[in-house]
Amino acid sequence: MTDEEIIELINSSLAEEFELNMDDMVPEAILLDDLELDSLDRVDMVIVLENAFGFKIREEEEIRHIRTLGDIHQFVINKIHLLEATA
Amino acid sequence: MQLKRVVITGMGAISPFGRGVDALIESLLKGESGVRAVPELGHLGGLRSHVAALVPEIDPKEIPRKHRRSMSKMSIYATLACHEALSQGRVSEDVCAGGQLGVVIGSTVGSIDAMEEFFRDYLSTRTLEKVKSTVFFQIMNHSCAANVAQALGITGRILSPSSACSTSCQAVGYGYEMIALGKQSWALCGGAEEFHPLATATFDIINAASSHFNDRPSQTPRPFDRDRDGVVCAEGSGVVLLESLESAQRRGVDIIAEVIGFATVSDPSNMANPNMASMEICMKNALVDAQLNPEEIHYINAHATGTEQGDTAESQAIHRFFGDRVPVSSLKGHIGHTMAASGALELIATIHMMKGGFLIPTLNLDHVDPSCEIIHHLRAMESREVQAAIKNNFAFGGVNSSIVLRRYEHD
Numbered sequence: 001m002t003d004e005e006i007i008e009l010i011n012s013s014l015a016e017e018f019e020l021n022m023d024d025m026v027p028e029a030i031l032l033d034d035l036e037l038d039s040l041d042r043v044d045m046v047i048v049l050e051n052a053f054g055f056k057i058r059e060e061e062e063i064r065h066i067r068t069l070g071d072i073h074q075f076v077i078n079k080i081h082l083l084e085a086t087a
Numbered sequence: 088m089q090l091k092r093v094v095i096t097g098m099g100a101i102s103p104f105g106r107g108v109d110a111l112i113e114s115l116l117k118g119e120s121g122v123r124a125v126p127e128l129g130h131l132g133g134l135r136s137h138v139a140a141l142v143p144e145i146d147p148k149e150i151p152r153k154h155r156r157s158m159s160k161m162s163i164y165a166t167l168a169c170h171e172a173l174s175q176g177r178v179s180e181d182v183c184a185g186g187q188l189g190v191v192i193g194s195t196v197g198s199i200d201a202m203e204e205f206f207r208d209y210l211s212t213r214t215l216e217k218v219k220s221t222v223f224f225q226i227m228n229h230s231c232a233a234n235v236a237q238a239l240g241i242t243g244r245i246l247s248p249s250s251a252c253s254t255s256c257q258a259v260g261y262g263y264e265m266i267a268l269g270k271q272s273w274a275l276c277g278g279a280e281e282f283h284p285l286a287t288a289t290f291d292i293i294n295a296a297s298s299h300f301n302d303r304p305s306q307t308p309r310p311f312d313r314d315r316d317g318v319v320c321a322e323g324s325g326v327v328l329l330e331s332l333e334s335a336q337r338r339g340v341d342i343i344a345e346v347i348g349f350a351t352v353s354d355p356s357n358m359a360n361p362n363m364a365s366m367e368i369c370m371k372n373a374l375v376d377a378q379l380n381p382e383e384i385h386y387i388n389a390h391a392t393g394t395e396q397g398d399t400a401e402s403q404a405i406h407r408f409f410g411d412r413v414p415v416s417s418l419k420g421h422i423g424h425t426m427a428a429s430g431a432l433e434l435i436a437t438i439h440m441m442k443g444g445f446l447i448p449t450l451n452l453d454h455v456d457p458s459c460e461i462i463h464h465l466r467a468m469e470s471r472e473v474q475a476a477i478k479n480n481f482a483f484g485g486v487n488s489s490i491v492l493r494r495y496e497h498d
Contacts, residue, residue: 019152036153043220050216058216 006053006080007073013052014072017044027070035069045072055079090267094495095343096335097176097328098435099168101279103140103321103422107171111432112439114421115447116468120305121422122319128284129301136287136296138304140321140423154238157224159198160281162234164324164428169235169275172328177340178273180240188273189244191262192232192326193254195427199283201225231279231324243271249427252390253351253482254278255325256430259490260349262329272334277326277431286320286426293359295394296320308393308424309451310417311402311459315393321423325431327438344438347475348377348491355485361397365487366404370477373489379475381409384491386446386476388437391417392424393451401479402459409462416465420450430480434490441473441494 001009011025020035031037037045046058049072057063057079066072100107103121104114114121121140128137147155147163149170155163169192173183182188201222208217224230229247236245244265248257255278262276280286290296297317300307309315335342350372354365374381387405391398398417405415418433425432440446448465455464475493482488 038153040156040220047217047219056216 001080003077006077009052010049010072010076013048014045017048025069027068027073029069030067031069049076053080055083091269092332093263093266093329093346094332094335095327095346095438096330096340097172097174097178098343098438099171099326100323100432100435101142101145101164101168102323102425102432103142105143106145106167108435112436115418115436118450119421120450121321122304122307124301124304128287131284131288134284134288134291135298136291136317136319137301138297138307138319139282139287140319140425141282142322150238154234157221157237158234159201159225159230160322161194161198161279161324162225162231164281164322165192165231165235165277165279165326166238168277168324168326169239172275172326173239176328176330177338178328182273183239183241186242187271188241188275189246189262189265189271190232190236190241191246191248191258191265191274191276192235193248193258193278193427194231194280195249195251195254197226197228197230198281199285200281235275250486251482251484252424252426252429253480253486253488254427254430256434256478256480256488256490257351257486259327259329259346259431259434260351260488263346263349266329266331272331274329275326276329277324278427279324280322280426280428282320282322290318290320297393306451308419310389310391310393310419310449311398311455311464312452313454313456315395315398315456317394318392319423321425323422323425323428323432325428325435327431327434342495342497344441345493345495346490347493348373348379349489350376351486351488353485354487358485359483361400361481362485363400363403365485366401366479366481367408369487369489370404370408370479373477373491377475377491379491384409384413384475384477385471385473386437386440387413387415388433388476388478389415389417390479390481391449392419397481398456399458401481402462406461411461411463413463414446414465414469414471415462416447416449418447420452430478430488434478434492437476437478437492441476441492444470444472446471446473
């Protein structure tokens with residue numbers, strides 16, 4: 001999977017789950033303030049990403065520090081690359 | 088202590104006839120049936136009843152996702168019904184947030200669809216990893232009341248009665264008492280139900296679900312009819328906006344009807360079998376509360392679901408207290424048994440009958456059963472002035488309830 005494909009899958013999965021407008025899904029969008037994703041949504045966001053990419057991330061400390069959509073992109077890209085490297 | 092008079096200033100409905108009170112009333116006036124064949128029910132082993140009265144597809148998008156995410160269908164129905172009631176009653180967001188408007192809305196159980204979703208994963212994988220954050224908010228027993236309050240920004244009292252078929256009759260009654268005591272100035276009262284095969288199965292297991300009309304769904308249920316064979320489960324939501332008379336007069340809003348009496352009693356004789364004596368006591372108590380004599384009631388909206396025992400017991404109870412003078416009809420033939428919503432939905436129809444001066448007959452009552460012949464059945468639409476009416480609901484668990492309504496004459 002290329003980084004672009006990863007970003008596209010993240011955006012489409014989150015847009016479908018949270019009824020987001022794709023135009024608003026820019027990397028600098030702040031989850032709470034710009035996309036209105038609160039603490040309950042963040043719980044579901046983890047499930048959506050786990051289902052989309054087939055990995056487990058719920059217990060990862062880094063998840064708690066995510067603020068923007070770009071942070072999610074980078075977190076997932078790093079995670080995928082790490083999994084590919086250790087496969 | 089001086090009790091306040093309580094009036095109805097708004098109504099909202101989601102029914103098998105679609106969205107809105109107008110859709111409900113228009114279909115009732117046309118004598119239509121909302122009951123349909125549900126072939127999927129035929130795929131369930133042991134389930135003999137394959138009919139239901141389901142709400143047509145409704146777009147819930149007017150409820151923002153933030154609020155909708157914790158709603159199952161029943162909370163969506165209840166919220167949309169509240170939107171309609173608040174709009175008719177011209178109640179603003181400021182009133183909702185002012186602490187004087189409460190919510191009294193219940194359901195038979197929390198969402199069984201949500202429970203099924205939870206247990207599908209839990210039982211197959213023994214993990215909770217796929218359980219979404221809002222599933223519990225759909226399962227909890229006060230899901231409808233809590234979701235309505237969250238979605239509408241309501242800060243007053245919140246109560247969620249749960250007594251199956253008596254739920255929304257009790258909700259209106261408890262709201263009426265709350266306002267009469269001056270504890271709230273407004274209350275959104277009613278109930279909601281979303282269909283799940285488990286509801287039909289509950290009745291079918293005890294041989295009380297209709298199963299002989301699967302190929303003729305519009306001919307069942309058949310309240311009071313000799314060929315009745317049980318309940319047809321349904322879904323929807325009915326909500327009335329109760330308000331103190333002084334508040335309604337001060338605001339200058341249209342007063343639709345007055346709630347003047349309520350009673351609810353426990354019948355500990357049997358969990359499932361109706362008891363005529365208890366039904367009679369319930370209606371008597373409601374009239375005592377209303378300070379009316381039986382002669383002053385001009386219409387009875389029966390609970391009558393089309394079961395053998397229930398319809399007979401209610402007929403006998405009505406006869407003992409009212410004789411054979413008062414016109415009686417049940418609306419279950421049109422909309423099936425909307426369970427927790429039935430009290431409020433049928434109350435709304437009763438109010439329209441009072442206001443319009445017409446009485447809607449029982450659908451599918453072709454041949455009155457000999458055990459039910461002792462009362463005055465409405466067999467055809469009648470024009471009649473109704474000053475006061477009583478609405479009955481009798482539930483599993485021996486929960487009986489009755490509401491008394493009176494026409495409100497504007498000065």
